[in-house]
Amino acid sequence: DIVMTQTPLSSPVTLGQPASISCRSSQSLVHSDGNTYLSWFQQRPGQPPRLLIYKISNRFSGVPDRFSGSGAGTDFTLKISRVEAEDVGVYYCMQATQFPRTFGQGTKVEIK
Amino acid sequence: EVQLVESGGGLVQPGGSLRLSCAASGFTFSSYWMSWVRQAPGKGLEWVANINQDGSEKYYVDSMKGRFTISRDNAENSLYLQVNSLRAEDTAVYYCARERGGRGAVAGTFDYWGQGTLVTVSS
Numbered sequence: 001d002i003v004m005t006q007t008p009l010s011s012p013v014t015l016g017q018p019a020s021i022s023c024r025s026s027q028s029l030v031h032s033d034g035n036t037y038l039s040w041f042q043q044r045p046g047q048p049p050r051l052l053i054y055k056i057s058n059r060f061s062g063v064p065d066r067f068s069g070s071g072a073g074t075d076f077t078l079k080i081s082r083v084e085a086e087d088v089g090v091y092y093c094m095q096a097t098q099f100p101r102t103f104g105q106g107t108k109v110e111i112k
Numbered sequence: 113e114v115q116l117v118e119s120g121g122g123l124v125q126p127g128g129s130l131r132l133s134c135a136a137s138g139f140t141f142s143s144y145w146m147s148w149v150r151q152a153p154g155k156g157l158e159w160v161a162n163i164n165q166d167g168s169e170k171y172y173v174d175s176m177k178g179r180f181t182i183s184r185d186n187a188e189n190s191l192y193l194q195v196n197s198l199r200a201e202d203t204a205v206y207y208c209a210r211e212r213g214g215r216g217a218v219a220g221t222f223d224y225w226g227q228g229t230l231v232t233v234s235s
Binding site: 031041047051097100 | 158159173213214218225
């Protein structure tokens with residue numbers, strides 16, 4: 001199985017400041033069809049996960065543009081340009097390039 | 113509005129069984145692959161199984177193959193997960209999720225999730 005490793009595991013951030021989460025995969029996530037199936041999810045406290053980004057950098061419907069994704073191959077990043085109070089929660093990356101789909105261990109974003 | 117509502121969780125003894133359900137609305141259920149994803153208390157996410165639009169293709173994570181069975185009823189807009197021979201380590205919130213852009217058990221992502229149903233395995 002592809003192992004997804006996120007860093008940091010915890011990220012205290014000041015409101016209005018940027019935050020960045022890294023996700024590294026144990027193998028390249030480039031699929032034979034040329035796409036890279038790397039997604040990011042947000043899980044607010046007590047809530048189910050919510051899709052933010054798919055295929056590295058595509059923002060899902062309704063997701064604020066302060067969220068952006070980037071990367072290639074085995075290294076990926078989720079950035080929040082200016083953290084707001086509603087962004088508190090745990091963020092997960094997920095690969096769907098290879099069976100089975102696997103998730104990172106999660107990064108907790110909290111306000112300093 | 114897409115809605116997914118899980119039910120059927122509860123407290124069950126080791127070795128017991130449960131049937132989890134997910135009622136879908138707000139979209140054409142029969143047009144989508146669907147998945148189950150679980151989350152142990154305080155832990156991360158783990159994909160469990162998925163099923164294609166007409167129920168003829170199913171995939172499972174290896175550790176649950178043989179104990180878990182995914183199924184669907186398109187007439188009832190419902191997804192199911194039969195969980196047998198339950199162990200303490202199966203204790204988790206089980207989410208149903210709609211797939212977007214997937215092909216079989218790879219590709220795509222999960223664009224909508226239900227609120228989840230808690231399964232607790234304990235004597």
